[in-house]
Amino acid sequence: EDLPSLAGTMGDTNLGVAIDSRETTGSASELLLKHFTQITPENHMKPEAWYDANRDFAPHADAVALLDYAQENDLDLYGHVLVWHSQTPEWFFQDASGSPLGTDEASKQVLRDRMKTHIDAVADWIASEYGAFGSETNPLTAFDVVNEVVADGAENADGLRRSEWFRILGEEFIDLAFEYAEEAFNVRNADAGVERPVKLFINDYNTEQDGKQDRYAALVERLIARGVPLDGVGHQFHVSLALPVSALDGALDRFAGYGLEQAVTEFDVTTGTPVTEAKLIDQGYYFRDAFAAFREHELFSVTVWGLTDGRSWRVDSGAPLLFDDSFQAKPAYFGAAGGE
Numbered sequence: 117e118d119l120p121s122l123a124g125t126m127g128d129t130n131l132g133v134a135i136d137s138r139e140t141t142g143s144a145s146e147l148l149l150k151h152f153t154q155i156t157p158e159n160h161m162k163p164e165a166w167y168d169a170n171r172d173f174a175p176h177a178d179a180v181a182l183l184d185y186a187q188e189n190d191l192d193l194y195g196h197v198l199v200w201h202s203q204t205p206e207w208f209f210q211d212a213s214g215s216p217l218g219t220d221e222a223s224k225q226v227l228r229d230r231m232k233t234h235i236d237a238v239a240d241w242i243a244s245e246y247g248a249f250g251s252e253t254n255p256l257t258a259f260d261v262v263n264e265v266v267a268d269g270a271e272n273a274d275g276l277r278r279s280e281w282f283r284i285l286g287e288e289f290i291d292l293a294f295e296y297a298e299e300a301f302n303v304r305n306a307d308a309g310v311e312r313p314v315k316l317f318i319n320d321y322n323t324e325q326d327g328k329q330d331r332y333a334a335l336v337e338r339l340i341a342r343g344v345p346l347d348g349v350g351h352q353f354h355v356s357l358a359l360p361v362s363a364l365d366g367a368l369d370r371f372a373g374y375g376l377e378q379a380v381t382e383f384d385v386t387t388g389t390p391v392t393e394a395k396l397i398d399q400g401y402y403f404r405d406a407f408a409a410f411r412e413h414e415l416f417s418v419t420v421w422g423l424t425d426g427r428s429w430r431v432d433s434g435a436p437l438l439f440d441d442s443f444q445a446k447p448a449y450f451g452a453a454g455g456e
């Protein structure tokens with residue numbers, strides 16, 4: 117098919133796609149290279165992905181494949197994720213005997229050290245293999261430093277998720293994650309003369325919904341007030357056709373005044389099931405309107421959470437992406453590209 121590159125319609129905003137190593141070859145890769153300028157590792161850079169069964173830091177061939185692919189094809193790589201409550205080894209939160217860490221100062225220090233050791237290991241290894249951040253050979257341009265730290269409900273005054281990170285360290289863990297990341301990515305391993313080459317993002321879901329959005333904004337304001345080295349606000353935007361596009365626009369408006377970058381980090385739009393021709397056409401209009409809103413906000417990047425429907429984590433809720441399993445453009449593609 118001779119379709120225009122979707123990335124070509126995005127101005128200065130990178131168009132990203134979440135992939136794993138399977139998409140770095142064959143027809144998937146061809147499609148990707150035509151339409152996208154950035155990749156996010158869907159799973160290969162989550163905390164658990166970096167460790168072997170002996171708890172040793174052991175970068176996997178899959179992470180290498182994505183970095184090599186980005187480097188060889190001149191794609192930016194948006195890292196995902198340094199500190200999260202999910203897909204993280206349980207031993208992060210345990211003492212030497214396998215019991216949960218307590219909240220005494222010694223236990224807190226164990227977890228602080230573990231976080232720092234983890235972030236240092238990721239940054240130092242990538243820089244040792246791909247060159248300093250900001251140099252020609254290193255594709256990494258951003259990282260989700262903390263993911264999903266905001267609570268879903270309003271029950272806590274601080275608005276934060278009761279994760280193991282929070283239970284042991286309290287809100288301090290968020291500041292520390294950014295401070296450690298800043299040192300490891302933007303100071304120690306930064307190319308001389310390039311200022312802060314890796315943009316440090318906070319990321320969350322349901323930021324288009326009122327209560328969650330308030331809690332997210334309140335946290336961002338606290339981080340700014342404390343001088344935390346935060347570059348950008350990420351909006352996952354895992355939505356469905358039932359959610360008005362105006363809510364996405366509203367979320368981007370809400371965070372536009374902070375002087376930070378913004379990114380749409382994990383966009384997908386489920387149709388509901390059964391998937392019908394009519395719903396796929398509605399989805400085309402949805403992508404048209406959503407991408408029109410995204411273009412107005414001069415975003416750092418817009419990332420769709422998967423290349424083809426069958427590979428989506430939400431496929432059971434109905435065909436959420438731009439391309440079908442035969443690598444054909446859906447109405448969603450034509451809508452995103454600005455067509456009717």
Ligand code: XIL
Binds near residue numbers: 159263352382429
């Ligand atoms: C999902 C992946 O897509 C799945 O393959 C995996 O099994 C679970 O995680 N928010 C995030 C992403 O930040 O990391 C999640 O990705 C989707 C929700």
